[in-house]
Amino acid sequence: MTLPVRRTPAPTQPDRWHPFRELEDLYSQMDRLWQSVVGASATDGAWMPSADVTETKDDYVVEVELPGVRREDVDVELTGNELVVSGELKERKREGMLRRRTRRVGQFEYRVTLPGEIRENDVKASLAQGILTIQLPKAGSQSRKIKVIEAGEGSS
Template sequence: MTLPAQRSSGTPTTWRPLRGFEDIYSEFDRLVQSLVGGYGNGTTWMPAADVSETDAAYVVEVELPGVRREDVNVELDGNELVVSGEIKERRREGLLRRSTRRIGQFEYRVLLPGELRTDDVEASLAHGVLTVHVPKVQATKHNKIEVKDSNGS
């Protein structure tokens, strides 16, 4: 395969041996953003999260680095937990060369099985992780009933 010749416009240029890799990286980044949604291009994105279950509750941990508490909404609609909000772009000085941080609207949804104590849900944000604690309704206790002899004694 032959490559097209690049002609100089008369101005001297400096040789940059890694320029080809920068171009490949930029094209690959553009392709990935077009396939899975970009960083801050107006689309809603889903943050990474873990959902764990204990005997008493569900614990949902959502990664939200750089998010302020007032920019997060946590709602429980029936059995569906919805975490939404926005990461706002911060003011910068100077020329931004590359940005890979996610900005814009985000939303995470998870359906939790069983009966939940909706009045006792707690959420806290620390070190870029939102932790939501959703208690389960206490199941009825299982009691073993002793069977007695009914012969009159």
């Protein structure tokens, strides 16, 4: 009979419980389980890449992990405040028999609804080192000078 092994924390880390980290781990495990059970059929053949959404004072920044995806194989669409990143990670030609695959290929799609209005004409997107970075300026972040007039002016 084997006994469970108790892991001790690293000497620099105090022995603390991190409930949110455990919830994130559980969520990741459930997602992997769901993907393995239903596969691509639940998302019409598209997989969802990992992404971070950051809000700054002036804009939203969305960073999507797309290693191996070429710029011409990515579509970025903005409708109102909903951002959709879609495309395809094309499978490369191989010689020999593929024995195991853990990397995803095929259609992908990432959707996010941003909490505020966006200046659509100023959105910028760039792809470098497998990270698609989309900068979406907030609509209310531009300051402008407002002319103050006398109450009697302009009323005629």
